[in-house]
Amino acid sequence: MALRIGVLADDFTGATDIAGFLVSAGMTTVQFTSPEGLPEQLDDRVDAAVISMKTRSIAPGDAVAQSLQALNALRAHGAEQIIFKYCSTFDSTGEGNIGPVTDALLDAMGETFTVLAPALPVNGRTVYQGHLFVHDQPLDESGMRDHPVTPMTDSSLVRLIQAQAQGSAVVIPYATVQAGPEAVQQALQDARSSGARYAVPDTLDMRHLETLGAALTDMPLITGGSGIGYGLARAVTQTRAVTQTRAVTQTRETGQDAGASRSADADWTFTSGPAVVLSGSSSQMTNAQVRDYRGRAAALPLEISSVLADAEGYCTEVVSWVMEQQSADTPAPLVYATASPEEVRAAQREHGAQELSAAIEKFFARLARALREHGTRRFIVAGGETSGAVTQGLGVRGFEVGPQIAPGVPWTRTLPGEHPQPAGEETLDLALKSGNFGEEDFFAAAQQLVSQQPSTQEGRA
Numbered sequence: 478m479a480l481r482i483g484v485l486a487d488d489f490t491g492a493t494d495i496a497g498f499l500v501s502a503g504m505t506t507v508q509f510t511s512p513e514g515l516p517e518q519l520d521d522r523v524d525a526a527v528i529s530m531k532t533r534s535i536a537p538g539d540a541v542a543q544s545l546q547a548l549n550a551l552r553a554h555g556a557e558q559i560i561f562k563y564c565s566t567f568d569s570t571g572e573g574n575i576g577p578v579t580d581a582l583l584d585a586m587g588e589t590f591t592v593l594a595p596a597l598p599v600n601g602r603t604v605y606q607g608h609l610f611v612h613d614q615p616l617d618e619s620g621m622r623d624h625p626v627t628p629m630t631d632s633s634l635v636r637l638i639q640a641q642a643q644g645s646a647v648v649i650p651y652a653t654v655q656a657g658p659e660a661v662q663q664a665l666q667d668a669r670s671s672g673a674r675y676a677v678p679d680t681l682d683m684r685h686l687e688t689l690g691a692a693l694t695d696m697p698l699i700t701g702g703s704g705i706g707y708g709l710a711r712a713v714t715q716t717r718a719v720t721q722t723r724a725v726t727q728t729r730e731t732g733q734d735a736g737a738s739r740s741a742d743a744d745w746t747f748t749s750g751p752a753v754v755l756s757g758s759s760s761q762m763t764n765a766q767v768r769d770y771r772g773r774a775a776a777l778p779l780e781i782s783s784v785l786a787d788a789e790g791y792c793t794e795v796v797s798w799v800m801e802q803q804s805a806d807t808p809a810p811l812v813y814a815t816a817s818p819e820e821v822r823a824a825q826r827e828h829g830a831q832e833l834s835a836a837i838e839k840f841f842a843r844l845a846r847a848l849r850e851h852g853t854r855r856f857i858v859a860g861g862e863t864s865g866a867v868t869q870g871l872g873v874r875g876f877e878v879g880p881q882i883a884p885g886v887p888w889t890r891t892l893p894g895e896h897p898q899p900a901g902e903e904t905l906d907l908a909l910k911s912g913n914f915g916e917e918d919f920f921a922a923a924q925q926l927v928s929q930q931p932s933t934q935e936g937r938a
């Protein structure tokens with residue numbers, strides 16, 4: 478059977494974010510960490526496949542090439558609709574990559590029109606008059622203006638996309654979205670006829686996402702955040718509620734087949750064993766979360782100079798420190814590069830922004846791999862790029878998606894037997910947190926959820 482929805486996500490936390498929302502809307506969803514990871518045959522019961530990439534801030538040409546590869550893999554499985562998932566805060570540079578990738582996908586699919594729908598109201602991301610807000614602030618006045626890699630200095634989605642893509646954009650205003658799916662479809666039709674290439678729908682609450690989902694069930698390419706994924710999935714599953722219930726039940730019974738995700742939490746089992754928190758995000762919320770967690774657990778700030786001077790030797794030191802702190806009775810230790818905007822700017826001036834980001838990400842990947850080799854089985858990671866580096870460092874091919882810790886952040890479990898372990902078939906549990914997601918106590922909340930449910934497998938011998 479063909480996939481109903483195929484998603485290509487430009488970072489790893491974004492991918493688990495949308496996978497979690499597709500699952501919560503009733504879709505049986507599989508997630509893979511590369512196009513090659515997709516097996517030739519997917520189980521018939523799978524509705525949606527998500528491919529996580531790390532294309533948000535690489536060179537536009539590379540992002541386009543990798544995205545087209547992911548598109549081909551999803552289309553080879555007959556995906557009826559494609560979602561290009563990017564950040565709910567439209568993270569991109571002046572050159573892209575949202576514009577170039579959207580244009581390349583449109584061209585490859587023989588299409589000339591799509592929507593840009595980053596809104597995720599449950600997490601405070603709304604769009605009004607085509608401007609993106611983060612809670613009560615326009616995007617360019619929010620913490621995103623200080624992002625280390627993709628600082629956002631404009632809130633107008635129309636201007637942002639027109640600066641990095643080939644066509645013009647129009648806003649579908651609030652009143653139209655409020656009026657329902659037919660009104661939206663008419664407005665899309667009008668926008669297309671006027672020669673626009675992108676439509677930016679105002680979106681103030683989760684009901685608007687359901688309206689948009691219902692209006693977009695025939696659009697071959699949709700771009701945006703996990704919210705529009707949720708809206709679309711709801712529109713699809715609501716029309717086949719009975720069949721879907723049966724499919725999800727079967728997936729639970731068969732468990733690991735084809736990496737099918739589970740859609741409910743009651744029978745989710747966590748992998749037991751030592752845990753660690755790795756934070757490479759310097760977002761406002763992650764800064765608050767790190768502050769909160771430092772009061773609860775052992776915490777080690779990374780010495781950037783040691784990361785740059787002797788990553789291998791320093792990694793060995795950090796591994797020893799983590800292992801000394803890990804015990805069944807205490808919260809997982811935290812290792813963090815998280816810093817204030819002023820500290821980040823100063824470090825970037827000294828070492829170069831890209832070099833520094835790459836070195837820190839590489840360090841986290843190395844650290845995660847070494848910790849896994851020494852028995853760590855549960856990783857809580859903050860930051861999309863950081864999560865990409867860690868997941869790739871761990872050699873993970875795909876995930877099952879489990880209970881949500883916070884909107885957009887589910888616990889996930891690696892597919893078994895994918896990352897050779899001394900003891901064979903152990904899985905790893907990963908919580909990949911987008912920079913600005915979760916409440917201040919997120920790191921503790923993630924572990925609290927684990928302690929409330931059953932665990933399997935002992936990690937360290």
Ligand SMILES: Nc1ncnc2c1ncn2[C@@H]1O[C@H](COP(=O)(O)OP(=O)(O)OP(=O)(O)O)[C@@H](O)[C@H]1O
Binds near residue numbers: 911913
């Ligand atoms: N102290 C620091 N100084 C400079 N750069 C840093 C520092 N700490 C982390 N970084 C880099 O900043 C980038 C943060 O990006 P990341 O995607 O991990 O977090 P985020 O952008 O907050 O999360 P998300 O993309 O999920 O919103 C990474 O490349 C990381 O290596």
Ligand SMILES: O=C(O)[C@@H](O)C(=O)CO
Binds near residue numbers: 488
């Ligand atoms: O959409 C979001 O905000 C997140 O899934 C994300 O992509 C952050 O990296």
